[in-house]
Amino acid sequence: MKSSHKNEKEPEIITNKNQMRKWSRAMRSQGKTIGLVPTMGYLHEGHISLIKEAHKLTNLIVVSIYLNPGQFSPTEDLSTYPSDFDGDIQRLMAVPGGVDVVFHPYNLYDYGNSSVGGDSEVEKKGAVSCVEERGLGHETWVRVERLEKGMCGKSRPVFFRGVATVVTKLFNIVEPDVAVFGKKDYQQWRIIQRMVRDLDFSIEVIGSDIVRENDGLAMSSRNVHLSTEERKKALSINRSLSRAKFAAEKGQVNSGELRNMIIQEINEAGGRIDYAEIVDQETLEAVEEIKSPVVFCIAAWFGKVRLIDNMEINI
Amino acid sequence: MKSSHKNEKEPEIITNKNQMRKWSRAMRSQGKTIGLVPTMGYLHEGHISLIKEAHKLTNLIVVSIYLNPGQFSPTEDLSTYPSDFDGDIQRLMAVPGGVDVVFHPYNLYDYGNSSVGGDSEVEKKGAVSCVEERGLGHETWVRVERLEKGMCGKSRPVFFRGVATVVTKLFNIVEPDVAVFGKKDYQQWRIIQRMVRDLDFSIEVIGSDIVRENDGLAMSSRNVHLSTEERKKALSINRSLSRAKFAAEKGQVNSGELRNMIIQEINEAGGRIDYAEIVDQETLEAVEEIKSPVVFCIAAWFGKVRLIDNMEINI
Numbered sequence: 276m277k278s279s280h281k282n283e284k285e286p287e288i289i290t291n292k293n294q295m296r297k298w299s300r301a302m303r304s305q306g307k308t309i310g311l312v313p314t315m316g317y318l319h320e321g322h323i324s325l326i327k328e329a330h331k332l333t334n335l336i337v338v339s340i341y342l343n344p345g346q347f348s349p350t351e352d353l354s355t356y357p358s359d360f361d362g363d364i365q366r367l368m369a370v371p372g373g374v375d376v377v378f379h380p381y382n383l384y385d386y387g388n389s390s391v392g393g394d395s396e397v398e399k400k401g402a403v404s405c406v407e408e409r410g411l412g413h414e415t416w417v418r419v420e421r422l423e424k425g426m427c428g429k430s431r432p433v434f435f436r437g438v439a440t441v442v443t444k445l446f447n448i449v450e451p452d453v454a455v456f457g458k459k460d461y462q463q464w465r466i467i468q469r470m471v472r473d474l475d476f477s478i479e480v481i482g483s484d485i486v487r488e489n490d491g492l493a494m495s496s497r498n499v500h501l502s503t504e505e506r507k508k509a510l511s512i513n514r515s516l517s518r519a520k521f522a523a524e525k526g527q528v529n530s531g532e533l534r535n536m537i538i539q540e541i542n543e544a545g546g547r548i549d550y551a552e553i554v555d556q557e558t559l560e561a562v563e564e565i566k567s568p569v570v571f572c573i574a575a576w577f578g579k580v581r582l583i584d585n586m587e588i589n590i
Numbered sequence: 591m592k593s594s595h596k597n598e599k600e601p602e603i604i605t606n607k608n609q610m611r612k613w614s615r616a617m618r619s620q621g622k623t624i625g626l627v628p629t630m631g632y633l634h635e636g637h638i639s640l641i642k643e644a645h646k647l648t649n650l651i652v653v654s655i656y657l658n659p660g661q662f663s664p665t666e667d668l669s670t671y672p673s674d675f676d677g678d679i680q681r682l683m684a685v686p687g688g689v690d691v692v693f694h695p696y697n698l699y700d701y702g703n704s705s706v707g708g709d710s711e712v713e714k715k716g717a718v719s720c721v722e723e724r725g726l727g728h729e730t731w732v733r734v735e736r737l738e739k740g741m742c743g744k745s746r747p748v749f750f751r752g753v754a755t756v757v758t759k760l761f762n763i764v765e766p767d768v769a770v771f772g773k774k775d776y777q778q779w780r781i782i783q784r785m786v787r788d789l790d791f792s793i794e795v796i797g798s799d800i801v802r803e804n805d806g807l808a809m810s811s812r813n814v815h816l817s818t819e820e821r822k823k824a825l826s827i828n829r830s831l832s833r834a835k836f837a838a839e840k841g842q843v844n845s846g847e848l849r850n851m852i853i854q855e856i857n858e859a860g861g862r863i864d865y866a867e868i869v870d871q872e873t874l875e876a877v878e879e880i881k882s883p884v885v886f887c888i889a890a891w892f893g894k895v896r897l898i899d900n901m902e903i904n905i
Contacts, residue, residue, distance in 0.1 A: 414736045415788035421729045447790040472700055473730035475762040
């Protein structure tokens with residue numbers, strides 16, 4: 276992905292919180308608006324589409340690249356989460372209009388007097404848990420209590436707490452006017468929207484449409500871990516969602532029937548369902564019959580890779 | 591408390607969130623710094639001392655007056671909490687230097703589609719619980735998980751969640767540079783400090799010393815509910831704290847002995863102890879022996895009034 280077009284803009288890389296805030300405040304005092312695209316790195320076309328969305332809305336773009344330990348439980352894949360910082364910068368330089376700042380902190384948590392602490396230690400991925408039992412380490416968490424409960428919240432109990440908290444931190448550090456999130460992480464997007472409303476952040480939260488590979492697989496940094504065979508099986512997710520959507524639009528409004536269709540198709544392809552739910556687009560509460568806008572949400576395992584995807588149905 | 595000195599400054603009263611933020615941003619763009627003093631109204635000399643403290647640090651002062659339903663449980667005294675808005679404004683006008691803005695919102699919570707909602711409804715104190723079981727009402731809470739557990743957190747389980755959440759909201763609306771809290775609410779002060787650190791608010795949190803009546807009773811809006819007799823009994827709190835402090839400074843470092851002294855004195859005066867603890871000033875963990883800076887914290891009932899008080903011991 277290396278390239279050297281003359282019009283490529285090299286982003287300023289900022290690793291320090293205070294420097295980041297200083298930059299934002301300087302820009303705001305010049306009347307500039309700032310868009311934030313929070314990421315965990317290993318950027319793909321899905322991320323790029325978020326940046327393009329932000330470009331429509333603000334003068335300046337900050338992309339944060341931070342693999343947030345606070346949203347992984349000890350048994351999850353923090354240690355194997357893919358990363359490629361240099362490649363990410365190349366990809367960002369290729370985006371039309373570029374990005375102004377990459378905010379890339381080593382660590383955003385205060386570990387107090389605990390033995391985990393220190394930036395160098397924290398950089399060793401996998402060794403980190405920012406949840407301390409005692410002492411002066413990080414202990415403040417933002418919880419969106421209803422929306423965080425279902426779907427991904429069931430199988431990943433600390434996930435949304437970690438997401439809402441790190442996004443709060445990023446909001447307070449970057450102080451953007453707009454933040455763009457992918458609708459692929461539908462529940463996350465709704466949680467951040469609700470959090471922004473409930474905590475009175477002066478930030479517009481934008482949900483950006485899912486970007487898919489040519490074969491229909493929703494783009495995800497985790498796709499890189501799929502074997503060729505698993506990847507082929509994983510297409511059952513998008514296929515089953517499309518079929519269910521088609522059926523719903525043709526008049527099948529019974530959620531149970533639609534869910535069964537989806538589950539059967541993914542199971543037959545060799546996937547292991549974590550959840551397949553048809554929920555209200557705002558409350559994320561399961562519906563029995565589709566009478567208003569809903570979203571079909573799926574999480575399924577293919578080998579050791581857990582994938583999520585969803586499709587909105589606006590009938 | 592009416593007065594009409596020529597040099598009194600009338601504060602601007604702002605009730606709308608967006609207007610409040612607009613004011614702050616306009617001031618900041620002029621290079622002014624803003625101090626916030628969050629209150630629930632019924633202002634007394636303790637509050638005034640917080641404003642004086644803020645005056646030392648910032649160009650402009652915002653006092654928020656908002657009786658936060660989110661920090662009261664249904665069984666607590668939201669409905670009888672005293673208020674006197676006109677008197678509060680008079681008191682603020684008498685403060686040297688005055689205050690610039692009184693932020694006095696009717697309601698800071700979004701009740702979604704629930705039946706509780708609506709500003710007018712919310713104004714009826716006592717009818718309000720902002721914790722909804724379902725629907726689109728407020729559901730985001732900030733929790734400082736370790737510090738919120740002990741002392742007042744034990745007998746008031748939703749209290750600090752409500753405090754941390756409303757303070758987050760006020761911080762996001764007012765966007766101050768400095769916020770001043772009273773050390774009378776010691777646990778609250780430490781929780782806000784920790785929250786600001788953990789969530790990367792760019793706000794300096796100041797703890798201001800307890801202000802006492804001439805007879806030693808810590809100033810509190812709730813003191814007005816004490817009968818003459820109860821008030822006399824309540825002096826046992828400050829008296830016992832002072833004695834325990836004196837004993838500690840003379841070499842009594844056993845927390846158990848000191849606690850017993852305090853408990854006995856308050857019990858004998860007719861108070862009912864909620865808690866009497868000797869804790870580390872930062873972690874708020876109970877200590878058995880005083881070896882480093884601690885604080886004696888007390889909550890006790892006199893009749894139907896629950897009072898809190900504390901004293902730092904720096905040995």
